[in-house]
Amino acid sequence: MIVELAPLFLTWADVDPARHTFDSASASQVVRSLGPAQRVPSRPEGPEGDPATNDWSWSEGKPWADAMSQALAEHYGRWTVGWRWAHDEGDFDGGPVGNWCCPKDSITTPEETLGRVTAALCEWREWLESLAGWFEEYPLALADVADQRTLWEHAARNLILQVTDRTGCGSGWYGHCRQVLTWFLSRWDVAPELAEDLVERAIGGRFHSWIAPEPETVDDVAERLALSLRPADGGTPSTGPTPDHLERWLEVRETVSWQEAPDGGGDGPVTPACDGAAEDIRTFDGALDPDRANGLLAALELLRADAARGASLDFELLQRWQHHVLGTPQPPPFRDQPAFAKAGRERYGIGPDTRARLDACLAESAKDAPRPLPLTARAARAYLDVCFFHPFDDGNARSAFLTLVFVLAREGVALDGVSLLRRVTFQADEPADALILTRYIDSHLAETRHGTATRCP
Template sequence: MIVELSPAYLTWAEVDPALHPFDAAAAARVVRSLGPARRVPRRPEVPPADSAMRAWDREVAEPWADAMSHALVECYGRWVVGWRWAHDEGDFDGGPVGNWCCPRDSITSPEETLARVVAALCEWREWLESLAGWFEAYPLELSAVEDQRILWERAARNLILQVVDRTGCGSGWYGHCMQVLTWFLSHWGVAGDVAGGLVDDAIGGRFESWTGPDAVVVEDVAEKLARSLRPDDGVRSAGVRSAGGVPDHLGRWLAVREAVPWPEGPAHGAEEPVASSRDGAAEDIRAFDGAVDPARAEGLLAALERVRADAAHGASLDFELLSGWQQHVLGTAEPPPFRSLPAFAKGGRERYGIGPDTRARFDACLAESAAGGERSLALTARAARAYLDVCFFHPFDDGNARCAFLALLFVLAREGVVLSGVSLLRRITFQADSPGDALRLARYIDVHLTETRRRAALGS
């Protein structure tokens, strides 16, 4: 599983300052123009350890910070999510940002809070620009690595020490250190999956939280990393590939889809209809999407209403049905068509191919979301599989994550289930080639389904 707003999964292509323009002088104006800036939550006047503070942090402050991240991403690009990568145990462990800690501690008055967002944003950008400068200070060529190992080693050692200084070696600092080394190798042409493996092998678990690395260990890691490089590391990469050499993640998903041990997931099937007095999906859309953009929330709520109506009428799940919902999601004059070109997601890390039978295969997969038949799976598995089918067929040019969420809700609603909460099902993404991710999503659905049944039994 990949947390969509986590900077730990950013690639160098996503953060390279040369590819993503940024005007620091205009940052304050831009931040204050965003929707969440007009709705900064008020901090309750209670002690930090009070249960009311914990509830406010979870239900109000964190969703607001997520909404601000989404708004910044839409404005600047995904590189910007690092503005919350605080030192120590902040929003994300072991980061290089000192101007932001976490929503509970960093959200105060609106003016002070927005000033912190701007400062953290600029600090993160400055760090990326510093890294780019250090990368360029070592003009290396992978094809000539045999003659440049000392330079590769010096560069790695310098970068480790820079991360040590910037993060202060707090909780989880080594995660960002591994990322920076991977970025460095990627910058000079090492394939991304190869780079990550080489860095992991070189460090070998020897870096620890709250502890600065011993100088001898730093030297050994740098030397091992430099010695492990090969001239062909820029082209080696595992997985299904298209004719152009780019992995086809739709192909990967279709292979994984058949291999996932779905029956090993949660056992909830087509049981009695259940719904609590809370509509968790609608509440989440109003709170989260509304904070990002009220118009976005209105469109998604309109689509949700249509989802529930279609489910009540026993509609079959197919592309045409999705396209009708997507018209509301995207606010288009007509239902959007199925894409005609290969699609990309996760900052270009995943590519979904296209062929003459792609839409027909998509409809065939979606049809399996219905109950009944010899191969019918538990409700949680069918809902999870439909969600992932939409993600990896990626049928639309935009809004596929929202569409996948609606498809999941439709599969549940068709069997009379309306969840009381959806917090585990949104703002997350999954790997196309990971059977474990598919089962994990089924378990997340089961967690919410169990809680919904509990609430329904209590009448809440």
């Protein structure tokens, strides 16, 4: 048989120790009995980094290691291909094995090399057995998962931390983390394809090479994964379409008690001691990407000019700003497909009148709109409109923030600080979130009015 040698494609059925017997005591004898053990390639002499050694590693070392993987798989089963899944940038990125790196560094004398193969094989098997043990500690009963959410959050958190510790969070470690979480769900009868999708949505691209995730990120991923397992109908997790959260928002929008929003301490212009929006962009976005910060600052300058001339708020205005935010050759168009956010948990539909409906909602942000509301309510509502209409393919959170700043600026209001407005997320179907945002705006506004903000440098 010819086996797929990349361990990232192994399923739980492939590696489950209960399905594949292995005797570590006889592993050395087995390794030395295989055909490749009789022809370990001779390493060329030369200093470290010698190009000749690199060439040898690819021309002779890698084919030999591949042949050893093939022989081990034929003897024990496909699960063995993980013996070469080294930490960092080895034969395969981001694995849990420390006894093998790559042919260039791990193939030396025949005796040492075969010893490393045996040690790496046993280390890989020990890791699989430890995973199996952790899986059994958190038995998943899909019918009862709603009552076991805390247990399942602990399970996911523990597995993530075990992988980060085992891999050292080197290059590509998150690939194995996704795999382990998928194996975990598969063990408890979640279909592998669905398990993979749920894990991908829970992680949402927030794990990165060479960086250990923050505890808050680990907790959030664990919570999202546990929530995703909660079925809507008491059956298995659904693979059907996510509800249209834009429509949910539009329903919620009409039920929120906007008139109860705080008034920001009074009417009239508010001049800050410093430009809190610009300062936050320089520090927060500048740390992520200087080009991102520069684009946002250009859009901020443009929106302030638009506010000064009393421009009407609509998609065309957002589009002018987003051109700078994204740095696109042309102003970005309104999306033409359903959009997703929050790791896929919210879906925003699209129809022939979606853009017109957005414009109608944004028009209500004006002071002289038919239903007068406090400035904090109008700014918060416009922010959430942009979030949940999700008009662009990218950068909607930044667009929503600029929208809020514009609604304030059009009435002569600016803030010393904006941190509460950029570090939180809101749910489309939760009315309380809308009023929470109005209170955040009011808090920053009150601090600015009274000169008590702490964001000025």
